[in-house]
Structures are given as C-alpha cells and as structure tokens.
Amino acid sequence: MRIDILTLFPDMCEAFLSESIIGRARAAGLVDIRCTNIRDYAGNKHNRVDDYPYGGGTGMVMQPGPIYDCYQAVRGDRDCHLIYLTPQGKTLTQERVKELAQMDDLVLLCGHYEGVDERVIEEIVDEELSIGDYVLTGGELPALVLADSISRMLPGVLANEDAFTEESHYGHLLEYPQYTRPPEWRDREVPEVLLSGDHGRVDRWRLEQAVERTLERRPDLLEAAEEAGELTTEEQDILRDRKS
Ligand code: 9WO
Numbered sequence: 018m019r020i021d022i023l024t025l026f027p028d029m030c031e032a033f034l035s036e037s038i039i040g041r042a043r044a045a046g047l048v049d050i051r052c053t054n055i056r057d058y059a060g061n062k063h064n065r066v067d068d069y070p071y072g073g074g075t076g077m078v079m080q081p082g083p084i085y086d087c088y089q090a091v092r093g094d095r096d097c098h099l100i101y102l103t104p105q106g107k108t109l110t111q112e113r114v115k116e117l118a119q120m121d122d123l124v125l126l127c128g129h130y131e132g133v134d135e136r137v138i139e140e141i142v143d144e145e146l147s148i149g150d151y152v153l154t155g156g157e158l159p160a161l162v163l164a165d166s167i168s169r170m171l172p173g174v175l176a177n178e179d180a181f182t183e184e185s186h187y188g189h190l191l192e193y194p195q196y197t198r199p200p201e202w203r204d205r206e207v208p209e210v211l212l213s214g215d216h217g218r219v220d221r222w223r224l225e226q227a228v229e230r231t232l233e234r235r236p237d238l239l240e241a242a243e244e245a246g247e248l249t250t251e252e253q254d255i256l257r258d259r260k261s
Contacts, residue, residue: 081137102156106145127156189242
C-alpha cells in the first residue's frame, strides 16, 4: 500500500514516520509512505500558499491552487482515495481503519491556519475524517494517527499477528490489564492467576477483566455489541454471572 501525505510540514511528518514500528515497516517495504510539501506547488516567487479570507475575519486560509497542483502531481495517473483531516469529518473508527487498510493508494491532506478554501475540498476530497472533537493547529497529527493505525493493520508490520486475532476476539471490549516483571513493585503484586501457568484460568480472568472494565468505563460499547448480537456465549455468561 502507498500513503501520500500532503502537508506544509513534511519534516515533522517524516520525523515521526522514520521511528519505531512504522519506520521499520517502511524500511522493509511493507508500506510506502511519502510526504510532499504543498509549498513546492505555490507557483509564485514568494512561495505563498495562504491568503486573507473573503468576507473578513481572523487569520489566513490555504489557497486552492497549490493543494490541487500538489495532489495532481502526486497522483500521476493513479486512482487515489483522498482524505482531508478535519474536525468537521466523520469520527475515525477501528472499523474504518480496517477498510482503509484494504486500499492501494491513499492521500492524506493536512490543512493549516484557519482552514482550506472550500472549492478545492469539493473538487478533490473523497472523504473527511476527524480523530476526535478538539481543534489542533493543523492536520498533521491526525494524518499521522491515521497512517499509524492503518500501517499496523498491514500484513507483516506487527511482530506477532496475535494483536490482530486478539483484537477481533476482544473487538467490542476494552483491553484487560497487563503486567510484566517484577512480580512485586511498591507493595503491588501481579495477580496470582497470571503466575499460575494455567492458561485456561488466565484466559477466563482476562475476559472477565475486559468485560468488567468495559462495563465501568465504556458501557456503550457493550450495549452496542449486545444490540448487534455480537457477544460470544462466554461473554454473555460473564455478564449473567455478574448480575446475579
Ligand atoms: C482555526 C481557527 C482560528 C480562528 C477562527 C476559526 C478557526 N478555525 C480553525 C481551524 O479549524 N483550523 C484547522 C486546523 C484547519 C484545518 C487543519 N486544522 C486542524 C485539523 N485542526 N484540527 C484538526 C483535526 C483534524 C482531525 N481530527 C481532529 C482535529
């Protein structure tokens, strides 16, 4: 899969994408992520890409021309899906991440200043996505969040394909608590069951913890899963045991 990020801050994006698991995945050729500077398509000698908003008001708006030209250059003759990261978009979900991970050519458009001229959004944007209800100074961090969430779903990117299967098993539940060495730290002990070596008891305990946490912190997730008939019989048992 190829992901292009169109941004005024390619170095900031590149710095994140060169590190850790995504950096390794790129080096291994598992995902092709490229950052392109919209300013390279300013088309004027002062390299201007923004201007005052028609109708007045504070700040600056990104002009349509450089964004359009940048996109056409990056696209070439490929058929791309262009996503604009904005608080006005639909909220990103893991389900949408999995669907996007099936696509071949994604382009992520990062806005800056007070926004982007509406006409270029109408002209080239296929989808608007938000990563949550807050405002940032630009779309770079949301684009990196999206690129990260998609990349980890690609075959071979995660060391253990476990995270994959676990995720589908615990899809509508929050994660169970995790522990590592030492077995005692600041008077806090690792739950005995995890040291028991009894995999059946461990699995059961983890599922109970996941259900307990979800009921406490995100009851909406369980309700939705129950509604959609997505609860396993084991999960239904735990919920029933708990109520009695
Ligand atoms: C800033 C601003 C200042 C004064 C008056 C109006 C204003 N609007 C904005 C604004 O929305 N700026 C955005 C900054 C323009 C598009 C890129 N920016 C952005 C994207 N901020 N937050 C996001 C974002 C994207 C996806 N999910 C969450 C947040």
